[in-house]
Amino acid sequence: MxxxxxxxxxxxxxxxxxxxxxxxxxxxxxxxxxxxxxxxxxxxxxxxxxxxxxxxxxxxxxxxxxxxxxxxxxxxxxxxxxxxxxxxxxxxxxxxxxxxxxxxxxxxxxxxxxxxxxxxxxxxxxxxxxxxxxxxxxxxxxxxxxxxxxxxxxxxxxxxxxxxxxxxxxxLDLLDTPGDNGSRSSLGISTPAKAENNRPLVIGLLGHPYIIYDSFLGMNVMERLRLMGAHVVTMDMLSPQVIEQEAAKSKKRVFWTIGRKLLGAGYYFLKPGIVDGCLLMSSFACGPDAFIGEFLQQESIRSERQVPFMTITVDEHTGEAGVLTRLEAFIDISERSMLR
Ligand code: SF4
Known part of the structure; x- marks a missing residue:
């Protein structure tokens, strides 16, 4: 039947x-x-x-x-x-x-x-x-x-x-309509940030797929970054070999599949010359993210070029205005680091 x-x-x-x-x-x-x-x-x-x-x-x-x-x-x-x-x-x-x-x-x-x-x-x-x-x-x-x-x-x-x-x-014709991520004006972004050299600002965006790709839960951050002029790279765009190689640097093997992927991609993004800023989108009350975020924070401080790293934690009370302000500040700092 x-x-x-x-x-x-x-x-x-x-x-x-x-x-x-x-x-x-x-x-x-x-x-x-x-x-x-x-x-x-x-x-x-x-x-x-x-x-x-x-x-x-x-x-x-x-x-x-x-x-x-x-x-x-x-x-x-x-x-x-x-x-x-x-x-x-x-x-x-x-x-x-x-x-x-x-x-x-x-x-x-x-x-x-x-x-x-x-x-x-x-x-x-x-x-x-x-x-x-x-x-x-x-x-x-x-x-x-x-x-x-x-x-x-x-x-x-x-x-x-x-x-x-x-x-x-x-x-692949598996869904009827593409995701509507909203227009520039509905996302509260008026002017895209300009990189001051000839290449776009590159931002590594980390987060569980059900946060970063869900425009409501993820506060449309991916689209907002793009509208601000950034080229966004996610962990899903990296090869599994790169992720495994980087994640293996952790003293203890992370046995959560997505946690290990986040850590490997994060370590890779924080290496000099890969991205200009690294943003982790996390959920309040997420156990695995609590330590992954901490490891990445420490790595960003230790790293040779000190790639700007920021975490945005979302829950049902997260306000759009606060996220936008933090994103703008993050883009600003990432641009400065790009010019160093
Ligand atoms: S606790 Fe974290 S890893 Fe588990 S389902 Fe929630 S967001 Fe995902």
Whole structure:
């Protein structure tokens, strides 16, 4: 039977939706995505979650609730690990339990457990078990898995080539409309900053994908930086080899996948001659970010050229005006460092 599967536009949707969509569509299912994050979405998530939850988890609940009336199932994977000997944040491991407990209005949750920490066998078993919910034909599931793999590879290539996830999904025809990041005037920016030599200011932007690529949670920072005249580079544009090489400089291996990626990209950005300023967007109440931010802060002080480094922490109370003022000051300092 054909079912409609709803995907909350939050958390690791920004990395894995293309693969999951390819998988389910190959099995004849219909995939729909919740709308962009808005204040109403956040408010509905806040109403059902505990205060201690981080903003992205609250947003996920709001997105999941927005799909409850229109979908047969809402996709809430239990993400334990996406690579050997490394893990995803515990809040994502417990996400289906949280959503079941907090969102009684959601009829059915589709919650495959993704755990690649030891080997890929358990992961394959889970993918086939998920496929069997929709077909008894093993070959079809195998073909769907292959299509998901190819789609993921094409998507990852577009990210490395410089596209943001929503734009890459649109390019692959996986979303109907590109993200609307707002016009210059609606973002409160009148004059782009001018670099005083012949090259643009380069800013390394760090942050979890569900913050920096979500224009509401991330306060449109990526677009604001671009409108201020900066060329923005994110960790997704770096090769995995560069990230691993840099992250290996940490005395102890960071076993959180995204934390390690942030650290590796941050160490790389803070080397002389790579970027003119490095900005970390973090969520209040995020455990992994608390120490990653500290490591990067120390590295920026130690580094030979002292690349300007700033952290912006967002929560449901973050005001736009305060962020804009800090961004302008950051651009100003980065320009001065560029001219040194
Ligand atoms: S890594 Fe941080 S921001 Fe992401 S879900 Fe975990 S606590 Fe929240």
């Amino acid at each position: 054909r079912e409609t599967i709803g995907f909350p536009r939050a958390l690791l949707f920004y990395y894995y939706y293309p693969a999951w969509r390819a998988f389910f569509e190959s099995l004849g299912q219909i995939c729909v995505v919740s709308g962009e994050t808005t204040k109403a979405v956040i408010d509905s998530g806040i109403k059902v979650t505990v205060d201690e939850a981080c903003l992205p988890v609250k947003a996920f609940h709001g997105h999941a609730l927005s799909l409850s009336d229109t979908c047969d199932r809402v996709f809430v994977p239990r993400l334990v690990s996406v690579e050997k000997k490394a893990y995803i944040c515990p809040k994502l491991m417990g996400l289906p339990d949280m959503v079941r407990q907090n969102c009684s209005g959601i009829r059915r949750i589709l919650d495959p457990c993704i755990d690649m920490s030891r080997n890929s066998r358990a992961y394959k078993r889970e993918v086939y078990a998920t496929g069997r919910l929709f077909t008894g034909n093993g070959r079809k599931i195998h073909a769907a898995r292959e299509r998901a793999k190819q789609t993921y590879q094409a998507f990852a290539k577009l990210l490395q080539g410089g596209l943001a996830p929503i734009d890459a999904m649109t390019r």
